[in-house]
Amino acid sequence: xxxxxxxxxxxxxxxxxxxxxxxxxxxxxxxxxxxxxxxxxxxxxxxxxxxxxxxxxxxxxxxxxxxxxxxxxxxxxxxxxxxxxxxxxxxxxxxxxxxxxxxxxxxxxxxxxxxxxxxxxxxxxxxxxxxxxxxxxxxxxxxxxxxxxxxxxxxxxxxxxxxxxxxxxxxxxxxxxxxxxxxxxxxxxxxxxxxxxxxxxxxxxxxxxxxxxxxxxxxxxxxxxxxxxxxxxxxxxxxxxxxxxxxxxxxxxxxxxxxxxxxxxxxxxxxxxxxxxxxxxxxxxxxxxxxxxxxxxxxxxxxxxxxxxxxxxxxxxxxxxxxxxxxxxxxxxxxxxxxxxxxxxxxxxxxxxxxxxxxxxxxxxxxxxxxxxxxxxx
Ligand code: XIL
Numbered sequence: 001x002x003x004x005x006x007x008x009x010x011x012x013x014x015x016x017x018x019x020x021x022x023x024x025x026x027x028x029x030x031x032x033x034x035x036x037x038x039x040x041x042x043x044x045x046x047x048x049x050x051x052x053x054x055x056x057x058x059x060x061x062x063x064x065x066x067x068x069x070x071x072x073x074x075x076x077x078x079x080x081x082x083x084x085x086x087x088x089x090x091x092x093x094x095x096x097x098x099x100x101x102x103x104x105x106x107x108x109x110x111x112x113x114x115x116x117x118x119x120x121x122x123x124x125x126x127x128x129x130x131x132x133x134x135x136x137x138x139x140x141x142x143x144x145x146x147x148x149x150x151x152x153x154x155x156x157x158x159x160x161x162x163x164x165x166x167x168x169x170x171x172x173x174x175x176x177x178x179x180x181x182x183x184x185x186x187x188x189x190x191x192x193x194x195x196x197x198x199x200x201x202x203x204x205x206x207x208x209x210x211x212x213x214x215x216x217x218x219x220x221x222x223x224x225x226x227x228x229x230x231x232x233x234x235x236x237x238x239x240x241x242x243x244x245x246x247x248x249x250x251x252x253x254x255x256x257x258x259x260x261x262x263x264x265x266x267x268x269x270x271x272x273x274x275x276x277x278x279x280x281x282x283x284x285x286x287x288x289x290x291x292x293x294x295x296x297x298x299x300x301x302x303x304x305x306x307x308x309x310x311x312x313x314x315x316x317x318x319x320x321x322x323x324x325x326x327x328x329x330x331x332x333x334x335x336x337x338x339x340x341x342x343x344x345x346x347x348x349x350x351x352x353x354x355x356x357x358x359x360x361x362x363x364x365x366x367x368x369x370x371x372x373x374x375x376x377x378x
Pocket of ligand 1: 075163340
């Protein structure tokens with residue numbers, strides 16, 4: 001669909017559902033923003049992409065500034081972005097991101113220090129391509145963490161120190177960190193981050209956070225670090241959810257269980273995906289090579305689905321509000337649908353609708369549904 005057609009389509013949708021349309025990204029008068037609506041409950045954040053944090057998408061940035069009081073970078077602090085080659089760091093985009101968060105007085109989150117998926121191969125290998133030994137890898141990890149955390153000391157207020165290190169059955173992922181360093185790579189990462197900025201909060205971040213085995217494993221990790229006197233401030237629950245899963249019962253149980261840990265709980269990458277599942281053998285392909293059945297909303301989202309998304313978001317935010325005493329922050333993985341990673345993962349070129357603002361930066365029915373939960377008695 002062309003941009004013009006999309007604009008016409010979204011305008012007629014606004015008329016149909018009776019919403020007041022505004023210029024791209026402008027907030028309709030009389031409606032509270034997300035950060036206002038939940039100001040007594042938790043921070044509301046969004047992940048910014050590089051175009052947004054570098055000023056190349058001013059409308060999107062303006063929307064983020066109005067709605068959110070915390071930001072996380074989608075990419076600019078990842079190892080493969082900031083430290084792609086052994087020599088030298090690409091700090092400029094991260095510098096811009098951090099300066100922006102300060103300018104707008106937002107809680108700035110650092111994502112992410114140790115995560116195999118975004119770590120370049122050179123980190124784990126010597127010049128001949130053989131795996132390095134434990135001491136070499138520890139020293140590379142320490143240098144990286146000290147360089148990155150140290151540079152933004154006192155400015156980035158919380159770090160996702162380790163991401164996605166526990167499998168769905170609760171066991172440790174057999175990633176290169178674990179294979180080369182061993183079990184204690186996680187505690188070393190937290191230790192190094194604490195050395196580099198003693199005042200920053202430090203989090204463990206992961207997905208499928210409602211699985212019973214993961215809940216136990218995260219709890220064990222927190223207790224293990226605490227028993228060794230290593231700082232850990234919170235657990236980041238990614239929140240890549242669907243219309244049905246996790247169920248409300250699973251969400252309630254999850255907050256009840258994590259609530260007992262006595263550390264901060266954050267939803268760190270919230271989005272609601274509902275595109276058809278893709279066979280793993282097709283991961284990485286573009287939709288043009290695959291059946292168009294995998295991209296059912298390429299021409300827009302039917303009202304029925306728009307309402308289903310709104311209902312799901314209402315259920316989720318009502319649950320967040322019930323557990324507001326345990327939840328510190330809720331961060332969406334993106335400002336608006338057009339930027340969502342679900343448009344390009346696990347296959348490229350699909351149209352995903354997982355967030356609260358549409359491709360014209362207009363609030364969706366899901367936005368209103370979320371705002372309404374803020375007005376309900378607790
Ligand atoms: C996605 C991002 O949107 C990309 O920009 C990034 O390069 C990698 O993948 N879990 C995470 C996020 O912790 O960093 C991922 O983000 C989504 C899954």
